[in-house]
Amino acid sequence: MxxxxxxxxxxxxxxxxxxxxxxxxxxxxxxxxxxxxxxxxxxxxxxxxxxxxxxxxxxxxxxxxxxxxxxxxxxxxxxxxxxxxxxxxxxxxxxxxxxxxxxxxxxxxxxxxxxxxxxxxxxxxxxxxxxxxxQLDRRAGLENILSHDYRMLKIFDVVDSIADARASVLITGENGTGKSMIARAIHARSQRRSGPFVEVACGALPDTLLESELFGHVAGAYTGANTDRAGKFQLADSGTLFLDEIATATPAMQVKLLRVLQEFQFEQLGGTETHSVDTRVILATNENLSQAVEAGRFRQDLYYRVNVVNIVLPSLRERMGDLPLLVDHFLREAAETCGRDVDGFDMDAIETMQAYAWPGNIRQLENVVERAVLLGRGPVLTVEDLPPELTGSGADASTSLTAGSAPTVSLGDVSGKTLREALEGPERQIILQTLRANHWNRAATADDLDINRTTLYKKMKRLGLDDPRLQFA
Missing domain, CATH: 3.40.50.2300 (Response regulator)
Structure with missing residues (x-):
């Protein structure tokens, strides 16, 4: 009504x-x-x-x-x-x-x-x-994490609960879901907030350089090491150390990390003196570490040590009700940075963005909004201002799939994905468009898709389509 x-x-x-x-x-x-x-x-x-x-x-x-x-x-x-x-x-x-x-x-x-x-x-x-x-702007440390999705609200509660604990925290989620921002929020809401927050991208450094980066080195430890140098663990003393892409650490580095996470003691590269630190460690990965343990790529004892508290970040496609809020936030930031007078996106553009699977998650959404602000031709941004991978109209868009009267959807980039992951985007788009065509009548949608209603409800929940706010977006 x-x-x-x-x-x-x-x-x-x-x-x-x-x-x-x-x-x-x-x-x-x-x-x-x-x-x-x-x-x-x-x-x-x-x-x-x-x-x-x-x-x-x-x-x-x-x-x-x-x-x-x-x-x-x-x-x-x-x-x-x-x-x-x-x-x-x-x-x-x-x-x-x-x-x-x-x-x-x-x-x-x-x-x-x-x-x-x-x-x-x-x-x-x-x-x-x-x-x-x-409301979110009043939440210290969480002001840049915009969401009203129930999954994210639960994560905010977890952040509040563990902020002052010294236990290691493992943040998992796809690339671009905001793992670094959650780590910073934990630090900002803790009693360590006045101390340093130090971030290390483990996958960006070879093993030898990573050891020197984390633990420091003494003069003469290797060619070019002319002076003693403090490592990130020392620099983060009384603060927080965030180790991103931890799954890329080699077996030898995993052994050294296990010791420092157990005892908070280590020796610098090339040195013999033992250093002790009071450092909170937060780790992040986009891989499934339990599967990596089963495959022998990650030490089981280290996994148990880092997995004391596990925060699992949902993908953007699982919290699609947040998309208008995030788009508005990124648009205001981009408009201010670029000096553009932009009012916003029209509804067709918003619906196109909501039908997309967003493999790059929030980071990709931010880039798409910034691109639209830079290249947009008017104060109201339209579908024409979106990149080809969203509209399926460009040279780098994949061949569309058409089945009977089902909506036409784009597969997007499927390289490196499992079959289920590759099909999530088209499946989500077909279900979303059919729901809209039936004015969100789930029984009629299930009939059109030739599936039972229980299966439809499960798929909607898995694909982030169970948010009632999508009906008005």
């Missing part, structure tokens, strides 16, 4: 406006009708509205001026354009000016009802996002 809304209806056809207002009132909406641009501006200044519905031709006046005025002066009011003279170019221009959607006369009742429902729903999501952003 469409929620009740306060609507300003702007149309110079008095008969049509009153007829539509009567129908809207029967739908439990509060409606005020005006015929001119000046009357609309006066109404907006004297009363709070949820939605403005306007024609583009208001006698001798231009409805585009009202769209721009509303967007600038009352950004929390959604604008829905209704016109009998629409062209594809008109629709694009209206959306870029700030309209939520454009409908053509004569109107279909169900189409208008759905458009109003989505416009109000999106407005409510925007309001909730702003409230959540303000």
């Amino acid at each position: 469409t929620p009740s809304a306060s609507i300003l209806l702007v149309d110079d056809d008095r008969h049509l406006a009153e007829s539509m207002a009567l129908w809207l009132r029967e739908m439990s909406h509060q409606v005020e009708t005006v015929a001119t641009l000046s009357e609309a501006k006066q109404a907006l200044a004297t009363r709070r509205f949820d939605l403005v519905m306007t024609d583009l031709r208001l006698g001798g006046e231009d409805g585009f001026e009202l769209i721009g005025y509303t967007r600038k002066k009352f950004p929390d009011v959604a604008v829905l354009v209704i016109t009998g003279y629409a062209t594809p170019e008109t629709a694009v221009e209206a959306v870029r000016a700030g309209a939520y959607d454009l409908l053509t006369k004569p109107l279909i009742d169900d189409e208008l009802t759905l458009a109003i429902e989505r416009a109000i729903g999106q407005r409510e999501i925007t309001r909730q996002n702003e409230e959540l952003r303000q």
Whole structure:
């Protein structure tokens, strides 16, 4: 059922406006009708509205001026354009000016009802996002981790619980899910926050250099070592040491790490003096360490030592309800950095991003938003401003799959993935598009996909499609 809304209806056809207002009132909406641009501006200044519905031709006046005025002066009011003279170019221009959607006369009742429902729903999501952003900004150490997904909220609680413990923490998750940010949040919320936070990318260094980097060396330890040098464990004393890509450590390095994590004592490379430190160690990997142990690539005793507390970060496709919030955050950052005046993405662009599997997760999303801000041609960014891998229209997009009447989807880059991982993206896109086509009726969606409802529910949960906020995105 469409929620009740306060609507300003702007149309110079008095008969049509009153007829539509009567129908809207029967739908439990509060409606005020005006015929001119000046009357609309006066109404907006004297009363709070949820939605403005306007024609583009208001006698001798231009409805585009009202769209721009509303967007600038009352950004929390959604604008829905209704016109009998629409062209594809008109629709694009209206959306870029700030309209939520454009409908053509004569109107279909169900189409208008759905458009109003989505416009109000999106407005409510925007309001909730702003409230959540303000709440998150008050969480010291978590201000840059934007989420209202229940999985991430549980992780925030874990961060609070373990912040002051000395036990090692293992953060696992795909590349780009924000493991470094969680590590920094743990440090920032701990009593060690005044101490140093030192980060080491273990996979970026060969074994000999990694040992010197972690434990330091004495003069003469190797060619070019002319002076003593403190290692990262010493530099992080009284603070936190974050070891990223720990699964890349060689067996010899794993032995040395096991000792220092047990005793917090070590010798520098080439030295004999034993050093003791008070360092909190957080480790991260994108690999499954239990499988690495079974394969003999990772020591079992080291695995048990580092896996005292395991924080598993969900992929972006598993928390797709967060995408609008993250997009808005990255867009504001990119617009400020690039000096661009950008209002945001239109709904088609948001839906395209939500249908994508995001193998590079949040890091990839940030890059996509920054690219769109840099290359966008107007204040409202569209699907045309997204890279080819999202739209499936470029040279580097893969061949599409079509099965009967199923949606057309792109496989994307499948190199290095298991069959299940490679199929997650297309499967998610097909289910999402079918849900939208059936207005989120799960029974009808299951019938269209020729699967039972229990299977559909399990797939939706696994693919991050069980978030009810997606229905209004």
